[in-house]
Amino acid sequence: MPLYEFQCTECERSFEELVRSAAVVAEVKCPKCGSVHVRRKVSTFASKMSGGGSAVAPASSCAPGGG
Ligand SMILES: [Zn+2]
Incomplete structure (x- = not known):
């Protein structure tokens, strides 16, 4: 469990807190x-990025469906 x-x-x-579903988060x-x-x-x-002043590459968003 996450x-x-x-x-x-x-x-x-x-x-x-052990969260089995997203709904549980609201009850924490x-x-x-x-x-x-x-x-x-x-x-x-998650990768922890220590330090500062480091340029972070923009993550390409891949949204499902069009708009
Ligand atoms: Zn408190």
């Missing part, structure tokens, strides 16, 4: 203060 990292915007408490609450005002942090498996 393990996401959240951070409470109320008390800035960082915690991890802070284990400390119980606030629902939490934001999902960057996934651990």
Whole structure:
């Protein structure tokens, strides 16, 4: 199961939560203060880019369907 990292915007408490579906994210609450005002942090498996001033290549968006 995907393990996401959240951070409470109320008390800035960082915690991890097992998210089986996207709907669960909306039900994630802070284990400390119980606030629902939490934001999902960057996934651990995502490549962390340290440092600054480095030009990042724009990711080509591949949107399904036309507009
Ligand atoms: Zn909190």
